[in-house]
Amino acid sequence: MFANLLIILASSLVVIAVFRRLQLPPVLGYLCVGLFVGPTALDWINESEELPDLAEMGVVFLLFSLGLEFSLSKMLAMRGVVFGLGILQVICTSGLLAGLLALQGMPTPAAFLLGAGLALSSTAIVSKELTSLGEIFSSHGQNAIGVLLFQDVIAVLLLTLVPVFAGDGGQAWYWALPLTLAKTVLLFFGLLLASRWVLPRLFHEVAASRSAELFVLLALVIVLLAAWLTHLLGLSPALGAFLAGMLLGESHYRHQIEADIRPFRDILLGLFFVSIGMLIDLHLFVSHGLAIAGLTLLLLLLKGSVVAVLVKLRGSDSETAWRSGLALAQGGEFCFALMAQMQQSHLLPAEIGSLLLAATFCSMVMTPLLLRAAPSIAARLHRKPNQEVQLDEISAHSAGLDAHVVICGYGRVGQSIGRFLRREQQRYIALDDDPVRIREAAAAENCVHYGDSRRGELLAAVGLERARLVVIAVDKTDIALIVLKAARLINSDVPILVRTRDDSVLAELKAAGASAVVPELLESSLILASHALVMLGVPEDHVQSRVNEVRQSRYRLLQGFYHGAQTNLIDSQGQPRVLMHAVNLGADAYACGRPLEELALEQMGVQLQSVQRQGEDLTTDASTCLHAGDAVLLSGSMAAIEACEARLLGGR
Template sequence: MFANLLIILASSLVVIAIFRRVQLPPVLGYLCVGLFVGPTALDWVNESEELPDLAEMGVVFLLFSLGLEFSLSKMMALRKVVFGLGSLQVICSAVVLAGLLALLGMPTNAALLLGGGLALSSTAIVSKELTSLGEIFSSHGQNAIGVLLFQDVVAVLLLTLVPVFAGQSGQAWYLALPLTLGKTVILFVGLLMASRWLLPRLFHEVANSHSAELFVLLALVIVLLTAWLTHLLGLSPALGAFLAGMLLGESHYRHQIEADIRPFRDILLGLFFVSIGMLIDLQLFASHGLEILALTLALLVIKGAVVAALVRVRGSDSETAWRSGLALAQGGEFCFALMAQMQHNKLLPEALGDLLLAATFCSMLVTPLLLRAAPSIAARLHRKPNQEVQLEEIGAQSAALSGHVLICGYGRVGQSIGRFLRQEQLAFIALDDDPVRVQEAAAGEHNVHYGDSRRGELLAAIGLDRARLLVIAVDKTEVALNVLKAARQLNRDVPILVRTRDDSQREELRAAGANAVVPELLESSLMLASHALVMLGLPQDQVQKRVDEVRKTRYRLLHGFYHGAQTSLIDSEGQPKVLLHAVSLGADAYACGRPLGELALEALGVELQSVQRQGNDLKLDASTCLHAGDAVVLSGPLEAIEACESLLLGGR
């Protein structure tokens, strides 16, 4: 067991590092690790009874984390999706797939059972990718999660019905169904009572102890306890973990709980995907490659089309329908367990089962890529009729406007800008790609529209050629850069103001055509410092002069910060943070007696903030000579700071 874990973790370390370098999803890396270290390829990992249990825990932790994002009120709001769209998707997909399996020679009962299994999608992959893409609360994300919740219940029922169809159980299916639903209701009621009266008191006591270890232990105990109780009831442990997370989602501690279990979740979920990859016979791709490709395409097309049609019939637009279909088109992890049980009970021929396992694996393998390409795929599939209508409507509303302001991204920052513009009676139009936010804002404001600001035709429709100012207030710098480039292709002269979290990509944005880049964190720090100086009695004009000087020098004074024990060195976009670090020069330091011009510290990627000698700041120029006891304060990414420190102290 320990050797297996060592091989899997070491292989995953290498493969995931490579996949991140080429910007591929880690899920694909874990699946490939399982495929190649398994018994049909390199055969580095032997069969182990403990590995599947650890892998299942990954799904349990993932579903618990997902449940924390869905409070009970949100779950009730999704009931039409869960029981309406979810039931229709499973029934329609199962009937179509069962019919095709029957044509391949399978008995009717086995075809229906396996068709139901193939109708299920991958909860682990879809929920993880939607979360990482920030689409979990979009229209298609809500559709996908709602359907997946219903599928989890169906998966339990299907696994229960395998011995019934095999003739090895004395319980008929019409008795197994209400029994499973009854157990689910009992579990939900029990967890609801615990979340109302017991768990808040426990978390309050643990929080008062100020012990991080106790908080982590309590979170782990809750996850594992709910999974164990669900297992005792004969239900899916992942279902119980989700219900527990959902009920805890309304507590004040949900963010801390999610942060505590994230490391366990990610590692165990990686083991789950590795175990999925190990089930596949790699040699089968060489001997039956065309059959596997045909089955994979058939599964993706049938399930995707069924979901898209159902979502469209329910009144959603075509883009949401196709993106929902793409999210749910793959096979699921529960299907592997179902096919394994069916083969064990002689309900599924071994040759066909191996091909279906490989096809299901391939459909899961391409899902992260499908989700990332979903916007462009959906646009091609529905030929943009709704987008054209949307462009016409937006264009008609903005046709009479000239000299107005365009706001791309209507989050908190965009809304604040809009309020100031409204007070000054300046016309503006806002775009945002969050359907819930647009729906909320559109109820009181007629000038807020749904759309992707990166689309040049949408920027043209809201009158970019007639605009007085474009404000890009999106939260992600990469998205802001794409919006900026699209805007500059349409209008080379309009002033563009870009809001960013920090100034790590300031020069890139300026080079792409931004007239002004406002780093949010640095500006808030600057404002707070200026208020502090005014409250200390400094003259207003002197404080303003300082503020203007900092802005003129591109916030150099504010670059970097001293990191702490809990500080992450990577920002939300995966870029290294700019840190602040002081290097104290000893008597034998290489830099002693050398001028700053000779050392050329900036060439290593750092900024020299100050040189302090006996508590006083020295004037910084090329001739300033360093002495023993000086403190050289640097700002920059960790790697550059380490290289600079090595030069100052050792000359390397």
């Protein structure tokens, strides 16, 4: 067991690092690790009974985290998707796939079971990718999650039907179905009572103790206890974990719980994907490569089309329909367990089962790439209703505008900017891709339009080439960068103001053509500091000049902070955080008596914030010599700070 874990973790470390460099999803890396270290390739992993159980815990933790994001009120609002779209998707897709299998000579019971199994999608992959892409609460994201929740219930039922159709006894399906649903309802209400009366008191006591270890332990116990109770009822452990997370989603401790279990979730989920990859026979890709490719393509097209048609018939727009279809087009991890059980019961020939397993695996491998390419794929697969008409209408509306402001992203920040512009009688036009927000805003404002600001033709339609200013107020920095580049292709001279959360990609945005970048966290710190100075009696004109100095220096004074015990040294983009650290020079320090120019600290990736001597800040330049007792305040990444400290103290 320990040797297996060592091999898997070491291989994953190398492969995931390479995939990060190639900007490929980590899920693909884990699947490839399993494929190559498995018994049909390098055969580095020995048989282990504990590994599948450990890997399954990854899905349990993932579903618990997902449940934290979906409060009970949100789930009640999604009941139409879960039981409406979910039932239709399973019935329609199962019927089509079962019919195709029956035409190939498979007995009807086996065709029904296998068709239903292939109709289910990968909860683990879709949930993780939608979360990482920030699309979990989009229209297609909620469609996918709702359907996946219903599929988890159906998955349990299908496993109970295998011995029935194999003639091995067991319950009849018409008893198994209501019994499974009754157990689910019982579990839900049991967890609901616990979340209302027991868990809040427990979390309050643990939080009052201010013990991080106790909080982590309580979070782990809740996840595992919910999964264990669900397993005792004969249901999917992941389903119980989701329900527990959902019921805790409205508590005040939701964010802390999610942060505490994230490390366990990510590592265990990686093991799960590795275990999936190990089930595939690599030799099949050589001997039956074309057949596997054909089956994979057929599965993706059929499932994706069925979901897209159903979503469209429910009244959604075409883009939401196709992106929902792409999210649910793959086969699921449940198929592996179902096929293995069917082969043991002699309901499925081994050769057909191996080919279908390989096709299911390939569809799962392609899913992260499909989800990332979904916007462009959806655009190619359909023409939005009246898309050209929409562009013409926006163009007509903006035709009379000149020297106006274009706002990309009309959330809270974009709306605040719009209110100031209206007060100053400055004309503007805004774009946002949230249909609900646009519908609400359009009722009071005629200058707000629906659309993705990343589309160059849409930016041209709002008259960006005639604009006086462009404000990019979208929430995600990677999207802001794409919008910025698209805007610069249309108008290379217009000033562009970009809003970001912090200064982690400030240089990249400036290099791409941003005229000014406003990091929210730094700007709010600057405003608070200026208010504090004014309240202390410092003249307002002096405070304003200091504020202007900080802004003109690109917030250099505010970059970096002293990290604490709970500080995450990696930011949300996976980059090292800018930290601050003071190096006190002793009498034998290498830097004593040497000028800053010779030490060349900034060439090592840090910024020299200040040099303090006897408690006073020195005015420094390249010729300033350091003395014993000086405190050198540096900002930069942890690695750069450690390297500079080594040079200051030891000359290395």
